Amino acid sequence: MDFIQNTVDGIMIGSRYSLLAIGFTLIFGIMRRLNLSYGPSIMLGVFIGTFLFVQYQAGWFAIAAATLLGAILVGIYVERLCFWAIRQGAALASMVSSFAIWMQLEELTTLFFPNRTYPFPRLTSAKPFEVAGINIQASYLIMFGFAVAIMVALNFALYRTRFGLAVRAVSENPLAARFMGVSTGRVTFFAFVLASAIGGIAGYLIAANEQQVTPLFGLWATFKGMIAMMLGGMGSVPGAILGGFVLGVVESHATWYLGTEFRDIAAYGLLFVFLVLRPGGLLGQRRAERERLALRRV
Amino acid sequence: MLRTEGLTRYFGGLRALAGVDYSLEGEGVFGLIGPNGSGKTTLFNIITGLYRPSAGRVTFMGKDISRLGPHRVIAMGIARTFQTPRIYARMTVRENLLAAQHTLARAARAADRAARIDRMLEVTGLAARRDELAKNLPLPEQRRLELARALARAPKLLLLDEPAGGMTPAETDEMARLIEEVAAPGRTCIVIEHKMDMIARLCADVCVLNFGAKIAEGTPDEVLKDPVVLEAYIGRTGGPS
């Protein structure tokens, strides 16, 4: 029984990671570069939200909108500076640049929000309920719902719209896409905006679930999102969702059987094992595609 | 010397090579032509060990090399160039040639190596560029560098993939001369090309592929007048330029 409870808990908790991973994987899928500023950009959005909450006691809708908008704006900043401005072959430069901006954003955040923690409006006042003897928290269920909903919406967008087609074309072969009239710059920009928006939603939900935000959010979000993304397969949206769940479940079990200190070791250990045995992730890519994905020019 | 038997290769649902039987004996330059997508480069890739055949096999000097990886194939005395010159971009011309020789057990003394490299540079006309970064060279010179690099290990079989691709008639002429005088003597060359005058000039024998299958083989003259070949390249009417 414990096992099932832990697993269910894990999936619920994992939906946080799924939400974070989706944005990560979208950006990676299109640019073949890691955005190390992803977590911090969301964090800044969330902090804008908390500012509204603390200063103006704004309603949850305004806060959510502000968080979303904040995350998008910062995302645009990062995209322009670290990705668009840097030429095609220099992927490492982009990643290190995004790291530099990560540090910039973190300091910016602590400058304006020096406390260790800030309150955030709660997600829901509903009480945890029981289904077939298993405890489920309402707020986690909401996050789970959002993760699934976003996945469905993205699937639709990617496979049924022209924009989605353009995104997939650019992910496959940017040069060819350009020759077919696709403006890679614009597609990348909008994909980034989309990823930031999803990140903003993720940030809001997570902060509302915790009812607080801390400046450690940025680092945490980047790591969890990245691990979940890798587990599910870089560049795969359903993979991101699945990866998040797997991560959540592993963490949940690790905490139960080994204690909290081992939770993160288990997460990284899992990632490492996956990388060695199945680098493509769960919904993994085949070897030839992986070879293409792996950077050749540093 | 080189022989393929029933060589077949699939990429997913796409059949790139369909049971190709090909054999070469003796020194000289041999042509491999065909429309784009006919499997020529795939054939090269399989011979040099970058891909494994889906079916069939390749033998070189009597040994089956179908399943050998690139470094083993190279060690046996096969070298190749690529459609887009594959060179060490951020190293100088000289360093590129040094690199090609680095893993040779024979060339013992540095002085010997240096002398050989200098001679190779002069012969390929790159002497003035010896200290230039490879990525700064114009295309024809990059191709010559790649040729020099391929020759560095004195291969018995040299595979040239569109050595004159993207070059003007004058540059093509120069490359043809280089192949005739530097590359060809003393070894077997296979040249993939679309420029028929170059093929006609260099090759004793030409093999034509289309959709992964061999559709003709013979002297340049015979092959270029063959209606099957013409149809593959141009369609029903017209002749080679």
Place this chain on the structure above:
Amino acid sequence: MDEYTIQVLSNIGMFSFIALSAYLLLMTGEISFGQQAFFAIGAYASGIATSMWGWGLGLGILWGALVAAAAAFLLAWPTLRLRGLYFAIGTLAFAEMVRLVFEIFRYQVEIDGELVGPDGSDGFRGVRYTFENDISNFQYMLLIYVLLAAVLVFFFLMGRSRLGAIFRMLGEDELLAEMQGVNRTFYKVLATVLAGFIAGIGGALYVHLNTYVEPKIFNVMLGVHSLAYGLIGGLGTSLGPLLGVAIDIGLLESIRIFTGYRMIVFGGLVAVLLIVRPRGLLDEEVVHWLKYRMWRPFARPVRRQPDATPREVRDAQD
């Protein structure tokens, strides 16, 4: 020389080791976000050796570097088949695991009535070798730079040798290098081990100067920083990473007006720098220009041989 300058210079020296460590792997075409693991292992191992086993400093540092190299050897194998970003994330995961292991690692002995040794997340205190043996900060700084000079000599010699050429070949085009007979496995493992060794020296020096380390220090920030140093200073020469470290630590330490805004300014500057110079200040182009254009303005006249006979031509290729 005042204490503050000595401290800054010492820090530049110590972090140069980890920067060079990441740079070495970058030369072979691998991005590593995990060199901080070997820095940490070097610190802990050497600290244990001198403060708990009573070893001398020199031996302690060597021991730290060797243990780090051994750990690197272990890491090299599972990551061998990983390319590009997968390798990068693999090293990251490994380094975080190492850090987390140190958070729970306890090994203490009683010396003179008190407990000495790594104490999990409370860190490793009491590495007092420099105090007990009266080594001044200035002398220690000299030690750092002597060792750094040795590492730089190694890089210099390597750059002119077959080993260096092979590393660069792998970094430029791995497949081409393999096709030219390079044994990828051997050289990749070798590069990982050497990089681990170098980072280990840095860690050993670090712990003895600060007398105290805690696992928190060896986080991903340090790892990405060490890579960033090379990318800022330039990837064309082993002096590049040093330049990057000097810029970060030296320049910014001294610009006091920026306290509180330091990363905001620095982060922005780095981002802008990388736009115009994605391979750093001293990248291959600049280094090439310095080597061949500045030092040899008069190129050697080239002899032309327009009528080479076929036999002469054939001799040229042997």
